[in-house]
Amino acid sequence: MEKVALGHHKLLNYVIVLLIFISASPSLVGGFLSKFAIINLVLINLFFFKVNRRIFFIMFFIASLFLAKYFLAIISDSDKVDLYPLVVSLHFYFMVSYPFGNRVYFNSVKVGIGLCFYLGFIASLISLIIGEQFFLFSLANKGLPNVYAFEGFTTTPQAFASLAVLMLILNYNIRSQVRKLFPFLGLLFSINRTLFFGSILVFFYRSLFYLLPVFFLIFIFLGMFSFDAKLFTLQTLLSRIDMLINVSSSFFSMDIFNVIFGTFNSPNFEVHSTGTKYIENGVMFILYYFGLVGFFIYSISTCLFAYIITKHxxxxxxxxxxxxxxxxxxxPMLTHEYLYISFYISLIFVVNQVFYAKYDQR
Incomplete structure (x- = not known):
């Protein structure tokens, strides 16, 4: 699939590792550099690897659609134009231009994403030990002011948890227990909703099954030493319900064109009487920015690919x-993953396993 053999260009391998690391580490290098790294990854994919003409057409079509929608948003109100959809498009470009079946490239991706996770885990652990809040997230807004969740070099504990689950699945056929233990601990110390669903995967690691009681012991420990707050609170759940109600109301109050195709204007809704512009739910994120058409395409594509997995x-x-x-x-129903690269690498991994797992290294 390469125009040049990637295995003979070690410098390019190192560049890909570095760019993956940077793109996955926005809290370390900054949002601009992380997105700039994704742009460079897309350019590398297009320049060094053969890309199907249909992929070029899809990319051109999406670019035209985005430019048209941004133009309409700027005309209507330039102060309210949202850049989140642009971030999604950059990640999507990386995924569709990715050279599937290329094991050397994927190994570079694994090394880059692994460096981000392990170094981020160490950075969060050191911060916790020395009593600093770098690479940690305070759970004060959840009623736990003395508890801090790991977020590594990502921007949120949810993103770090998704990264930990990705590392678990990438290492599923590796015998090294250490390489499985640290992602599980990272998932545990992220202390968020992804933990419960990510733990489902742990049941497939029989050697790690004994660690599940540790999960309950740590939460009991947190509950015992958080004297000024309850460990379990309905505040987050009520916030999610409040957000869904207000975003839904905002969505269906838009004109019919925006309901169908979405809008790039920044949302404005309230959660517990507090104004916010961040939609922390994947379903509503797609509906708001990409409309019913985008939601329909995403739903059909997901169901179709799940069916394909069962048949292969x-x-x-x-x-x-x-x-x-x-x-x-x-x-994505609990948060949304579309702004972070681990979501797209996860899909790349699944596609590789379904269609290219038996391919020889090329």
């Missing part, structure tokens, strides 16, 4: 299917 024969089919369902449907 490959190693660990059940595990891969569960992971795909978690990543594409369940986890």
């Amino acid at each position: 024969r490959f190693e660990s089919k059940t595990k891969i299917l569960i992971y795909f369902i978690l990543v594409a449907t369940i986890v």
